[in-house]
Amino acid sequence: MFIRLGKRSIQQFRHFCSGTGASSSNDKYVPRRALLYVPASNPKMLDKAPKLQVDCLVLELEDGVALTAKAEARQNIRKYLDNWPQQHACHEVGVRVNSVSSGLLADDVTELAKSSKLPDAFMVPKIDSVDDLNTVWKTFRSAYGDQRIRNTPTRMVIWIESARALLDMPQILKAASTLHKSAQFFRTDAVVFGSDDYCADIGATRSNDATEIMYARQHFVACCKAYGMQAIDAVYIDYKDVEGLKKQCEQGKSWGFNGKQVIHPTQIGTVQDCFLPSAERIDWATELIKEFEQHQRGGKGAFTFRGHMIDRPLLLQAKNVVELVRNVKK
Numbered sequence: 001m002f003i004r005l006g007k008r009s010i011q012q013f014r015h016f017c018s019g020t021g022a023s024s025s026n027d028k029y030v031p032r033r034a035l036l037y038v039p040a041s042n043p044k045m046l047d048k049a050p051k052l053q054v055d056c057l058v059l060e061l062e063d064g065v066a067l068t069a070k071a072e073a074r075q076n077i078r079k080y081l082d083n084w085p086q087q088h089a090c091h092e093v094g095v096r097v098n099s100v101s102s103g104l105l106a107d108d109v110t111e112l113a114k115s116s117k118l119p120d121a122f123m124v125p126k127i128d129s130v131d132d133l134n135t136v137w138k139t140f141r142s143a144y145g146d147q148r149i150r151n152t153p154t155r156m157v158i159w160i161e162s163a164r165a166l167l168d169m170p171q172i173l174k175a176a177s178t179l180h181k182s183a184q185f186f187r188t189d190a191v192v193f194g195s196d197d198y199c200a201d202i203g204a205t206r207s208n209d210a211t212e213i214m215y216a217r218q219h220f221v222a223c224c225k226a227y228g229m230q231a232i233d234a235v236y237i238d239y240k241d242v243e244g245l246k247k248q249c250e251q252g253k254s255w256g257f258n259g260k261q262v263i264h265p266t267q268i269g270t271v272q273d274c275f276l277p278s279a280e281r282i283d284w285a286t287e288l289i290k291e292f293e294q295h296q297r298g299g300k301g302a303f304t305f306r307g308h309m310i311d312r313p314l315l316l317q318a319k320n321v322v323e324l325v326r327n328v329k330k
């Protein structure tokens, strides 16, 4: 994966990046090229979790767990938090709780709050409205108490999964930012497109080429980026079709997605390789930033670089590349 780009050029690139300013722990950039669901009702899968080389683990309590196994799955996650592994190969361990509309959220959070450990992120599916977000906040306050959920490095990731939520994304994402700023509740820095529930909601039929969700995915990315949040693309459920997965990853990446949900460990490599910038792209970003700074010093806002006109938006794209590579482990 990372190594394939050439160890030396990555090291040189990191050295270059080290001067560009690091984030504080609360606004740390978390790479989320792939988010792997690990159903918490399955102890064998949970045992494997710490060693999985994936950017983000989603310890799953929602749709990957049968209704009859919810109570056991909650306890498994509480035990996982209590016996937090000394090392994880991932960047983030999140817990996906059940949605507000399921009526199961309070039971999940009450059980998780028995552990003194908070996960790196809480992940909340089917946020359909600003009211849902407020309910999430109240549920956490009531189970954990105010102090434990204020000003923590724990982040929140939310799922948009219905037509109503897709259209109301600006209000929902703005409310999530406000909850963090005004109530110091978990910072939402990524949003996931729940395309399977979305298709069920609008009555569409899922296909591998995903034409039925093209509009939704593009609208979704624009909203996430307008609020400075990472955009995580649809699951590719035909998990044995590697070529189809690769094609969808490349499309999503070119549209601005930061990563993709995965359901099986065999999907991780394809997805993470795809969402890592190529060696050429890294070189482009590195050189562009250097030249931009030189032109700025010379008083020029726009200039020609490798045959293309470059101005501030291109600089921002180059900085996104830098930010991702700086944060991805070898």
Ligand SMILES: CC(C)(COP(=O)(O)OP(=O)(O)OC[C@H]1O[C@@H](n2cnc3c(N)ncnc32)[C@H](O)[C@@H]1OP(=O)(O)O)[C@@H](O)C(=O)NCCC(=O)NCCSC(=O)C[C@H](O)C(=O)O
Pocket: 036, 037, 038, 039, 044, 045, 046, 048, 060, 063, 064, 065, 125, 159, 161, 193, 194, 195, 196, 197, 198, 235, 261, 263, 264, 265
């Ligand atoms: C899809 C699966 C049910 C397939 O499971 P299985 O048949 O057991 O797969 P394999 O036999 O090929 O497994 C090989 C080994 O890999 C381990 N494994 C498999 N999957 C995982 C996993 N997700 N995490 C950790 N480890 C995993 C197996 O244990 C095998 O190990 P070994 O026996 O030692 O060789 C299964 O992959 C699965 O359950 N995936 C997750 C499904 C899920 O959570 N779905 C819900 C989330 S998707 C969603 O909700 C999207 C969104 O909200 C929307 O609306 O779109």
Ligand SMILES: [Mg+2]
Pocket: 063, 125, 161, 194, 195, 196, 197
């Ligand atoms: Mg869903």
